[in-house]
Amino acid sequence: MKFGKMLRDALRSLFRKPVTVEYLTKPGRMVPVSERFRGRLTYDRDACIGCLLCVRVCPSGVIASTEDMKVAFNISRCILCGQCAEICPKEAIKLSTQFEIITGNKNGLILK
Template sequence: MNVLSLLGRNLTQGPYTEPFPFGPAPTAKRFRGRVTFDAATCEGCKICERVCPAGAIRFSKAKDGLAFAVWHNSCVFCGNCEFHCPTGSVHQTTDWHLAHEQARKYAMVEFGLIPNQTCSECGATALATAPSLRGIAPPLSAEEAVTLKSLCPKCRARFLKARRAKP
């Protein structure tokens, strides 16, 4: 490699670096950035909390349901939560804009709430988690899925047992 030709190449090509923040910084589609949480599809299995090596994900009982929190200042962006999540409720976006002022350090948290509901069958209070649909054959229809979600765990089991018993 001739240094002069290298210099010539660099002069004609311009800088290799991205002009960020004055221009866009291209981000790969698979980039593992900020974590988002979708409470509507979460089954509440808490596997993400168990596999998180940094202890950044915490579930806690709240007055009105089950609260989910991922602390981005503890997160190591390993993607273990998304990898092990059976429903894809935990997802890493390509957003890497996580620099923040010191005053906002406790605000770098993604919250989610799986609310309590009243069981449409027995009237008990239970979490409105998404029902686990794996291994259910034949697959549930849309109405059946809505009905199943509105039930408490005991009534869900009864519903599925009755469904299996149908000819």
């Protein structure tokens, strides 16, 4: 009886679609991310009022204030906790659903 069950499981998994998916082969076949997914930061410079609350709550020192009372982000240090987006009174900082943050150019990771 046990052998029969094993055979059934083995045959079934032979014809089943694989659980794993290829990584980023085609945009349509990518694993969809959820709505609340926390990805790369986006920053609306015009909406920013320069309260600098985000600088004070950021746990990993991503955010620095600039001379004109706005902020700049070093995304390579970001741990995607979303606290800055949560505390921003004007919703100038948002987290997109883009999860591929890596680039070949390090300056591309500085967001102003």
